[in-house]
Amino acid sequence: MRSPLLIAAGAALAVLAGCASTPEPEYAPRELTDIATTTELDTLWSERVGKGLGDAGYPVAPAQDGDTLFAADARGLVEALDADTGETRWEVELDTPVSSGLTAVAERLFLATRNGEVLALDQADGSIQWRARVTSEVLAAPQASRDLLVVQAVDGRVTALERDSGAERWVYSGPRPSLSLRGTGTPTVIDPVTFAGFANGRLVTLDNRSGEPLWDRRIAVPRGQSEIDRLVDLAGQPVLTQDGRLFVTSYNGRLAALDARSGEMLWARELSSYLTPILVGNFLFVIDEASHVIAVDAGTGNELWRNEALEGRSLTAPAFATDHLVVGDAEGYLHLLDAREGELVGRTRIDGSGLSVPPLTDRRRVYALADDGTLDALELRP
Template identity: 45%
Template sequence: MLGTLKGEVIAMDASTGEEKWRARVTSEVLAPPATNGDVVVVQTQDDRVIALDASTGDRRWIYESTPAVLTLRGTGAPIVTNRLAVAGLSTGKVVALDTQNGVPVWEQRVAVPQGRSELDRVVDIDGGLLLSGGVLYVASYQGRVAGLELESGRVLWQRDASSYAGVAQGFGNVYVSLASGTVEGIDERSSSALWSNDSLARRQLSAPEVFSSYVAVGDLEGYLHLLSQ
């Protein structure tokens, strides 16, 4: 499955690369679609979440929300389970939708817009969501990094942070690349910082990945950095 800047979702045969179907959605697709085998869920740049039939590409449902006045360019990839499709919005909210009909099951605010100017009030969730052990990990720009209970949306822990990238999880810790270029390791039980590395400041870091006993991040100049956990 892939999305395009022309507002299309394309399904291809994994063995042959042959196109199976192509579907038009409402605007640009800047993050990979996700599927549970029954539906393909895509989030568009205009803050809509759309479910397509995985076999035919026909639209099943659409969830519409009002985007923030000013947003970063980008969206996170949704998380899809058998029951829920979860997406982070430009308003700093996470919404969980019923995969059968698109009806909201729960909604949780991760970031609260603050400040006088629209720029100050940008709180996009642009990094990919991470699901591990029934906990949904999410980071927002000018907001927080948080762990949410998947089934209810209840906040298990949270910590002030500003990130446009996703998070990683491993060894009972959560790792996040901040917008400043600092990488933080966070104890997910207490939400306290275990360590902070600011040696990569202003290098526009990617989302972290846990690799063996290391945390890996890439930067705008094409370098890969390994940090000890």
């Protein structure tokens, strides 16, 4: 089982790459069994993106803007592809390896590199529009508001850059324990504020004008004797609704709903997850640390259904396409679950190298990037 753990030297504010702490797997990968297939996944096209995500498993997730897909490998190759045909529109070789997921918005493509740089590329041709230095390596995809690009680095610091120029606006220094999950949470950004989760189990709302905290709430409390038992990272991205609710996961902690304006806790339930949930209607879908797929009522937190058939298979965060949840696993399978009932209804294998970044979905279409760089476009067909 791929472990998300990485030892971090807090005093030096640096991540010791390659010093992964791998505890004994608690959940053995469950063997796949035959399912009653009601939905097929038809491959539309398949392309290879560079050398893939690399042995370190950098979360270089692709992005989509309109009819263009953007993907990169861990060595610094960035490509733009036609979403309908897979045809390469352009590719560029950066001078440093890519470490973060990609964000495509407003004619720009944003990404970060292992040496702590953030880059803005022109979506039309891949030319670099600006580059800026932040405090350390970045694994979380940069997040854009109308004016800012907010970046959360592995040392716990959150940096706001001017979206058009890369000029630094402010830096917020979050706490970092001596041991944390590999990487950091991904902030959620809207024009007035940024919601950022940290490795100490706290969620902070930052004023985008100054970087000053507006409220700070503890989501998870460290428990246990060992450092691993006491991990409480908020490693997923907070999910914000239009009516002002925030849904947050934590490792060794809780799934919680909060009022985004005040930070008041609306409900919480014990659940350990380091992946970002998704909200569809009143269904909140979560993958826990055991790779159980769980649906809860977003209003109350009550469990609606749970599927344990993929236990221990190191699932990706879920995506949603036409009444189906879509998840990938460490053996390279893409699974479909009926979103209302939780039953497995479809499956296909992308590549044996595994799937570690979440699939992209666009109505009936799914884009899945395997760890070796295989990028497949598939269509759901009842």
